[in-house]
Amino acid sequence: MTMQTIQANNYPIYFNETATEALNLHISNNKYSNIFIIVDSNTNEFCLPKLLPAIETDLNVEIIEFEAGEENKNIETCVEIWKVLTELGGDRKSLVLNLGGGVVTDLGGFVASTFKRGVDFIHIPTTLLSMVDASVGGKNGVDLGNLKNQIGVINVPSMVLIDTQYLETVPQNEMRSGLAEMLKHGLIYDKKYWEEFLDISTIDFDALDQLIYRSVEIKNEIVKQDPTEKNIRKALNFGHTLGHAIEGYFLESESKTTLLHGEAIAVGMILESFISWKKGLISKEEYIQIKSVLKSIYDDVIFEEEDIEPIMELLIHDKKNEYGSIQFALIEGIGKIKINQEVENELILEAFEDYKS
Template sequence: MQTIQANGYSVLFGEKEYETLNDFIATNNYSSLFILVDSHTNELCLLRFLSFLATDKTIEIIEIESGETEKNISTCVEIWSVLTELGADRKTLMLNIGGGVITDIGGFVASTFKRGIDFINIPTTLLAMVDASIGGKNGVDLGNLKNQIGVINVPKTVLIDTEYLSTLPQNEMRSGLAEMLKHGLIFDANYWAQFKDLSQTDFADFDSLIHRSIEIKNEIVMQDPTENGIRKALNFGHTLGHAIESYFLENETKKTLLHGEAIAAGMVLESYISWQKGLLTQEEYNEIKKTINAIFETILFEENDLPPIFDLLIHDKKNEYGKIQFALLDGIGKIKINQEVDNELIIKSFADYKK
């Protein structure tokens, strides 16, 4: 699969690219290597990675617990402390092996330790491959608020090895699929069409679908690295999706949602809003809702769930001057950013979602 050139780094594909990775490490003469994993990737993925890693440099492994609840500043402090205790310096390289939590927090830790050390992402989940590890966003949650603290700083490279996907349960694969669906909806109607009937999708060629998804995100990020304009398109489904995800994370009576599960609901809700604002046809909206609902279970919302979800909306990072900003579909394959939506229409979107 062809290498994708991003802003200041490359996205490498396939087993043979471990040689490229080894050459990069040798050429840059790093003083030591620190590998960040969580408890799952330590058990299921690290051995495969180490079997391809060829270096005489000192290697240290840092393991954290798995899950979104670990993506906080306290975990960063623990990692910074370990780096310090084990003698990491400005010429240390950090290798982040895991899903979106690991690439987000690993990139943030590396970007801030001693004012910045190099890091490389090796994503092991579908979500991290097509979204979290690409584009240079690194950070942590603030309480239950998603990604409130962070920096935009690109890795030295990203290595995509889809063999790691064999370690994932079905719900984690679906979670990543949500971002792939989003990429089609906002940018490429032909790509979206490949997912309209999953029974007709050739998953033998799934690597090419992953490759195209990364291409789409990269094309958008290349135009707007710091999210002042078109990069906001990538937030389609995330304004409501992140609020839903945060609410279900903090509420002990609710089952915690995977990121993609919340974003799938957010895409249906925001597609309804797009339709009601005259940006989508009813047929397009019905197609989107039918396709997403065929893949993801409908989330049960009670009437008393909406006020706290609305309260969380104000913390969305796209908001400006206290106003909630949405990225809405302008037909399938196109997007309109900086769209204001009133609460009455959001309430209607939840009512329609339940149908």
């Protein structure tokens, strides 16, 4: 079935068959000088062969590739790409297409937003995570060491093109990673949507398009109310305050296997649901339901005693902090959120203990 275009803040989100059409119309209606497609080593191999033949243009199209992986989402990679853009004749009238997962769209959006003080860019997300999360809301940026998304801008693309055919090339663990953000959207905003995931074995993946569509719709509804994250948009940080710290620690630590974003966020959601329960915001039954659903989908992450301290350290640098205090977005019943919640360290430690049990 055809999915309606979603209107975000100042840009449209097109789905499946309408996406290519919209892209070609956009290119022909704007006097661009040339087109650059930013890819990583994975999307260059698996997704570019699908995109390239679909672009109808006489303009010069250049491919800029960087090595896949969160560890390359940094300013050094940006510097390399800015240099290449300059060498290949990039100017104010260039168009940048970001073809890839969240790392590509985050970094590519930042590169385009800052090159020549900003050129037009279009996101073409190719993973489940980037479709339901990174593609909506105009956040672009890079990591600073192990501090996630510490450097960046909020700047919207000309459009976002979501084509679920790209998901055929995505490995299972990456699909699960994207699912975490969809589960989050249900927990913070739509109880009925959350309930569609209660038994993962019954999900009809032909219905995945509809689930993705609803997820994008939820994120967009939240972002439209609060584009610059002064208020309700903070709801989207549920699971991310602890999740980002865990993800950053596992990325930097020599002895740890790097976690996918969704794997870290799933742990963060369990921990922050525990905190919500202990603060009297959700019932014990709701907490147990959340914990068992998430643990049925994601493998347990092993935390040693010595891991907790450095994770707590990373919380201090979380960009959601204000005036030196750590701000959590907690759930108040499934489908509702309470923002700007301060949480004592003892309670965070207790949450880790409970997770391990």
